[in-house]
Amino acid sequence: MTTDSATPAWVKSSYSGNGGTCVEWAPGHAATTGAVPVRDSKNPGGPVLTVPAAAFASFVTGVKAGEFDTV
Template sequence: MTTETTTQQWVKSSYSNNGGTCVEWAPGTASTTGIVPVRDSKNANGPVLSLPAAAFSTFVTGIKSGEL
């Protein structure tokens, strides 16, 4: 994990309209590095979870399908 957030453009998840449980990710960084940075939008200066793109994709698929 890292706390570096100054060069990334963050996008809030479209599924984050549920009363404050908000997740953001940096798609530009993901497309150029293959690593998907994810953070809590309520703590923009807090830690960033960095996931390999394939793992993030599998996670999102599992959430959407109801597996997770």
């Protein structure tokens, strides 16, 4: 985990709810480094989780497939 929040062009996830459970990611950084930075949109100056691009892609695939649904 890192606290580097200087990465430009943060994008709010389209899967984030309106109840304050929002995450942002920086796709431009991912394209240049192979790592996807993710942060809590409520705390943009807080820690940034950096995930390998392949792992992030697998996670997004699982979200779209409903693998993490709780209902």
